[in-house]
Amino acid sequence: MKxxxxxxxxxxxxxxxxxxALKAQxxxxxxxxxxxxxxxxxxTYYSADVFEPPSYEAILSEADAVVHSMGTIFENTAYKKVLNGGLCSLPEAIPSLLSSFKGHNPMKNRDPSDADSGASDQSQSFERLNRDSAIILAKEFAKVAKKTSPFVYISAEDWNPLVDRRYILTKRQAEMELASQPSLRPVFVRPGFMYDSSGTSALRNHVGCAANAVGHLGSLGASLFGSSVNFNPAIPVQVVANAVVESLSDDSIDGVxxxxxLQKYATMTT
Incomplete structure (x- = not known):
């Protein structure tokens, strides 16, 4: 068993x-x-820090494939609890949600390389969570991986004009670096906003419905929000997960x- x-x-x-993956044996x-x-x-649930390779090197040495499903859309990670909570918790969560939408201040000249220092104020940065963690993990896996071992990186489609541009920038920087790693077959899965199709009452699902509604407006949406604003439809998380697992065993899947x-895959598997 792999x-x-x-x-x-x-x-x-x-x-x-x-x-x-468990269902796929x-x-x-x-x-x-x-x-x-x-x-x-x-x-098996294992405790380790991706930024401390010795804490997981034994696990990697046994792996046939690795998935990096980490990262953040906003540097204030409080948004995760808000999205995954129910509507009834929204009023008390609004302050955290609003703070998540506060973009990076361009007057603060942050050097992206500062993320490498591990300073406390950088621990939740796009550079550290979206880019550096993936590069560190891929390099460690490449040291012990068999030839063309799959390494799946959960990247993202450029789907949300409300998100800091550094979110997509760091995702693309990670993709470029991962593509150059020896011994790996890199796969970059780029979903849009994901929701749970099982019908839970989490706020995430209501946001997903709204994203789909706007995404399907087409030219009308462009006239309402501006032609430069691009809202892609949301996608069920189950579709993305199944596609990730299928890519592990299909050697023809490489790159983006x-x-x-993913949307075409969804129509083929439903």
């Missing part, structure tokens, strides 16, 4: 990847700082898996 290691396996997408280890909670008894490709 062994998949999922970094960020307790997150919204990560836990769906874990479940999909993979042995699965989820790696996160906490290691817990145990969301699926058939998976776009949102359009």
């Amino acid at each position: 062994h998949l290691v999922v970094f960020g396996g307790t997150g919204f997408l990560g836990r769906h990847i874990v479940n999909a 993979w042995k699965v280890t989820s790696v996160s700082k906490s290691g817990a909670p145990v969301l699926n008894r058939d998976a 898996v776009s949102l359009e490709a």
